[in-house]
Amino acid sequence: MISDYLPVMIVFLLAAGFAVGALIATHFFGPKIKGKIKSEAYESGIEAKSSPHTRLNVRYFIVGLVFVIFDIEVVFLYPWAVVFKDFIKTGPFIFFEMLFFLFILLIGYIYVWRKGVFEWE
Amino acid sequence: MVVPLHHIIAIASLLFSIGVLGVLFRRNAIIVFMSIEIMLNAVNLAFVAFSNYHGNVHGQVFVFFTMTLAAAEVAVGLAIIISLFRNLQTSDITEIHNLKN
Amino acid sequence: MTWLDINSTLPELIILATALLLLMLEVLSTPPRNSFIWVALAGMGLSLASVLGTPLSGNYYGNMIALSTFTRFIDVITIALVMCTFLFSAPYLRRTLEERGEYYALILFAAVGMMLMAKAHDLTMTFLGLELLSVPLYILAGFYRNRISSNEASIKYLLLGAFSTGFFLFGIALIYGSIGSTNYDIIQQAIVNGQELSRGLTLAGFALLLIGFAFKVALAPFHMYAPDVYQGAPTAITAFLSTGPKVAAFAALLKLVIVVFAVTTRHWWGVMWLLSVLTMTVGNVTALVQDNLKRMLAFSGVAHAGYLAIGILVGTSDGAFGLLFYLAIYSVTTLVAFGLVALVEREQEDGLEVSSYRGLAQKNPFIAAAFALALLSLAGFPPTAGFTAKFFVFNSAVEAGYIWLVIIAVINSLISVYYYLRPVVAMYMREPEDDRRVTLPPITVPALVLLVLVALGLGIMPFTLVQSGVSAAASLF
Numbered sequence: 228m229i230s231d232y233l234p235v236m237i238v239f240l241l242a243a244g245f246a247v248g249a250l251i252a253t254h255f256f257g258p259k260i261k262g263k264i265k266s267e268a269y270e271s272g273i274e275a276k277s278s279p280h281t282r283l284n285v286r287y288f289i290v291g292l293v294f295v296i297f298d299i300e301v302v303f304l305y306p307w308a309v310v311f312k313d314f315i316k317t318g319p320f321i322f323f324e325m326l327f328f329l330f331i332l333l334i335g336y337i338y339v340w341r342k343g344v345f346e347w348e
Numbered sequence: 349m350v351v352p353l354h355h356i357i358a359i360a361s362l363l364f365s366i367g368v369l370g371v372l373f374r375r376n377a378i379i380v381f382m383s384i385e386i387m388l389n390a391v392n393l394a395f396v397a398f399s400n401y402h403g404n405v406h407g408q409v410f411v412f413f414t415m416t417l418a419a420a421e422v423a424v425g426l427a428i429i430i431s432l433f434r435n436l437q438t439s440d441i442t443e444i445h446n447l448k449n
Numbered sequence: 450m451t452w453l454d455i456n457s458t459l460p461e462l463i464i465l466a467t468a469l470l471l472l473m474l475e476v477l478s479t480p481p482r483n484s485f486i487w488v489a490l491a492g493m494g495l496s497l498a499s500v501l502g503t504p505l506s507g508n509y510y511g512n513m514i515a516l517s518t519f520t521r522f523i524d525v526i527t528i529a530l531v532m533c534t535f536l537f538s539a540p541y542l543r544r545t546l547e548e549r550g551e552y553y554a555l556i557l558f559a560a561v562g563m564m565l566m567a568k569a570h571d572l573t574m575t576f577l578g579l580e581l582l583s584v585p586l587y588i589l590a591g592f593y594r595n596r597i598s599s600n601e602a603s604i605k606y607l608l609l610g611a612f613s614t615g616f617f618l619f620g621i622a623l624i625y626g627s628i629g630s631t632n633y634d635i636i637q638q639a640i641v642n643g644q645e646l647s648r649g650l651t652l653a654g655f656a657l658l659l660i661g662f663a664f665k666v667a668l669a670p671f672h673m674y675a676p677d678v679y680q681g682a683p684t685a686i687t688a689f690l691s692t693g694p695k696v697a698a699f700a701a702l703l704k705l706v707i708v709v710f711a712v713t714t715r716h717w718w719g720v721m722w723l724l725s726v727l728t729m730t731v732g733n734v735t736a737l738v739q740d741n742l743k744r745m746l747a748f749s750g751v752a753h754a755g756y757l758a759i760g761i762l763v764g765t766s767d768g769a770f771g772l773l774f775y776l777a778i779y780s781v782t783t784l785v786a787f788g789l790v791a792l793v794e795r796e797q798e799d800g801l802e803v804s805s806y807r808g809l810a811q812k813n814p815f816i817a818a819a820f821a822l823a824l825l826s827l828a829g830f831p832p833t834a835g836f837t838a839k840f841f842v843f844n845s846a847v848e849a850g851y852i853w854l855v856i857i858a859v860i861n862s863l864i865s866v867y868y869y870l871r872p873v874v875a876m877y878m879r880e881p882e883d884d885r886r887v888t889l890p891p892i893t894v895p896a897l898v899l900l901v902l903v904a905l906g907l908g909i910m911p912f913t914l915v916q917s918g919v920s921a922a923a924s925l926f
Contacts, residue, residue, distance in 0.1 A: 357626070360622075364615070364619055367615065368612075368615075371608070371612050377604060377608065380608055381608075381611075384608070384611045384612060384615060387612075387615035387618075387619070388614075388615060388618065390619070391615065391618040391619050391621075391622050394619070394622040394623070394626065395622050395625065397626075398622065398625055398626035398629075401626070402625075402626075402629035404629060404630075406573075406625065406629075406630060406631055407622075407625055409573070410573055410576075410621070410622075410625070410631065413573065413576065413577060414618060417576075417580050417584075417614070420580070420584055421584065421587075421607070421611050421614075424584055424587050424588055424607060425587075425604075425607050425608075425611070427588075428587070428588075428591050428600065428603045428604050428607055429604065431591065431594045431600055432597075432600040432601070432603075432604055435595065435597045435600055436597060436600070
């Protein structure tokens with residue numbers, strides 16, 4: 228049973244060994260040059276405009292929150308879609324049920340829209 | 349190879365305990381939140397494992413609701429943390445002690 | 450699933466529609482600010498009519514919910530609480546210029562959660578009801594976004610609420626794991642017949658559920674958040690926070706214990722006994738030293754949760770009836786007491802100390818009399834309904850053989866008299882410090898009338914509620 232995992236273990240050890248080994252090797256053999264340009268985030272690339280640790284506009288968070296909420300509601304559509312074919316034979320109830328659910332979501336959408344969450348200014 | 353049920357339960361319990369300890373000992377509201385998420389995901393793991401064991405889908409359906417709740421709580425929580433941050437300039441919950449006697 | 454199912458949740462659907470309408474009114478039109486409360490009250494009124502007009506019973510939505518006299522009893526309490534909250538909120542919000550549609554909509558969402566919790570016949574539904582109740586309350590506690598105290602109350606409530614939800618959910622997961630279903634009937638059958646994966650797993654699940662409930666109703670030692678949250682939240686919301694979740698969570702716990710876990714009582718009665726004693730003692734003793742009335746009433750609420758836990762522990766139909774009666778009385782009196790505190794409160798959360806109530810009887814005889822009545826009822830003085838309610842609960846406990854528990858509870862009630870009388874003494878026997886009068890908004894008068902009817906009317910003539918309480922309790926068995 229444990230032998231099933233032996234190849235995985237070997238690959239894992241090899242990968243870890245190579246990563247650590249490469250780091251150690253460059254530390255000992257690599258040239259050490261220090262300078263202003265050398266310590267930039269993208270050496271010889273695009274100049275960094277500002278520090279990555281600045282605060283983000285609170286709008287990012289709010290749009291993120293709205294996204295999380297509407298995104299997660301989709302999980303209810305999957306099981307509904309799976310059983311739809313069987314249930315629609317017994318009546319249109321299942322269809323209107325989902326319409327009702329989407330209607331409530333729509334109200335939430337109208338609410339955040341009118342509250343100005345999507346305006347970027 | 350089938351992973352035995354009690355292994356999954358052990359992992360779920362372990363994750364849940366990690367989450368509980370995180371809530372109890374971490375002081376940053378965001379990290380406390382992440383610990384609560386770990387707890388909820390431990391619950392999800394347990395539900396899926398039991399669902400598989402019993403061969404019915406109740407547990408998996410429950411996971412949907414747990415996920416929805418987790419999203420709702422995070423949304424509300426982050427909104428509250430933002431408004432708290434606007435007033436106090438910190439998300440460290442030890443700084444929040446105005447209400448203690 | 451049929452149209453009859455829709456019919457069975459008509460009261461909830463009406464409330465939900467009202468809440469959505471309020472949200473749309475808030476963003477799509479510019480109605481006069483003071484019209485929101487009338488829309489909200491009209492929705493609750495319609496919902497009450499549908500509760501009383503459609504006496505359905507039985508199981509609906511594929512055994513997800515079960516209707517009975519019990520659920521109708523809780524529905525009526527919920528609607529009364531929510532309407533009283535609205536009546537006290539309107540003047541409070543108007544004074545602080547925060548009257549918005551979301552406020553009422555969120556309370557309405559919480560009301561739907563409360564009603565679904567009592568109706569739940571499946572742990573999935575119990576959980577959904579609990580969260581539908583909790584999440585709006587997290588937001589409402591922080592409704593005054595610019596007040597630091599309100600932010601703090603909100604974040605504390607949210608973090609501890611989410612924490613307790615974790616326990617609640619893990620409990621459900623273990624019970625599901627042990628039995629393979631979340632339906633109350635199937636769980637009960639499996640426990641009776643011993644068809645579980647292991648009894649230990651079921652009981653561990655129940656213990657975790659109990660922790661989740663203990664957080665929600667603020668049983669010691671899980672009550673730490675309650676005073677901070679109740680103090681920091683806007684006072685009109687505190688009124689609802691200290692009553693709504695208690696009513697719903699105790700109703701759900703009562704149903705769960707009686708319908709599902711009654712046969713395992715011998716495993717957990719000791720824990721419940723200890724929780725009850727600890728809660729009432731900690732609540733009362735801590736309330737003694739509080740000067741801030743919101744904190745004092747918060748600890749008083751903790752103490753009352755201890756008395757209510759006795760009703761859960763007893764487990765007979767007398768105990769269930771006592772619990773329901775007590776819940777009705779406690780929730781209305783506490784809500785109105787907090788509502789009156791909100792009226793007397795001044796700008797910047799000033800005027801909450803006992804000292805600011807000095808001589809209130811000379812300045813505002815009506816407010817003082819109503820507040821005194823609420824406090825005396827909470828203390829359990831005869832002939833108020835608080836006394837009758839305590840009598841029913843303690844009596845059922847004695848009959849079930851919990852003599853020591855009742856002795857401790859009675860001693861606790863005596864201790865509580867001291868702190869309940871302090872504001873009364875300040876109002877009636879001290880001279881006022883200034884001549885600042887509080888205006889009694891006419892809109893709050895119906896809530897005060899309800900208080901008099903409940904606290905005094907039911908004290909003198911309890912039988913009007915006893916009948917419905919008894920049939921509600923009987924429908925659980």
